[in-house]
Amino acid sequence: MLTSEVLVLNAGFIPIRITSVKEAICLLTSEKAVSVLEEDRYVRSPSLSIRIPSVISVTGYSSFPRKKVAFSKLNVIYRDDMVCQYCGHRFSMRELTVDHVIPRSRWEAVTGRDLAGDFSSWKNLVCACRWCNSRKGNRLISEIGWALLREPFEPEYMPHLVISHDKAEKKGWLPFCSINVKIIDVIPDSPIHPSPHTRARVI
């Protein structure tokens, strides 16, 4: 129970992180936070009986840290909203990969640059389902008549928190999640690629 999750808002009610019930209770009892939403369950000790918080707001902290978006495979997938940039379908995380649009073996010939630069960067990586990734192989999309859903780009900002819709709904967090949170649907695994396999369209 003490490890279950609590949404932490800043003083302006913007979600900034998720913590444990244990830490949330420490913040509440030391008056560094106030309770915003509680569960129907209690934590009891000989000296304390407190309703389990689900959302708290830390007092005296009204900003939230803006930081450069870290480059990572996961963030490439989130940038692309878990949508394969080749076929345009959404997939579960387990079925998604990150693909180099211009493959390693072709990079120098196509771009005239060596691999040290922006080969593995926001601009050459896209979210791709494992089916498209494997079908594409070491080819260029122009060679197989595919197009990207949109040009890959470096995002200036991404929400700090990624929370599944199911969890946010179950815990009553949804009303607090309009800023700084990316709500994602958990998509079930599909045993085969959705059919028909539509060709990506250019936006």
Ligand SMILES: [Zn+2]
């Ligand atoms: Zn695909």
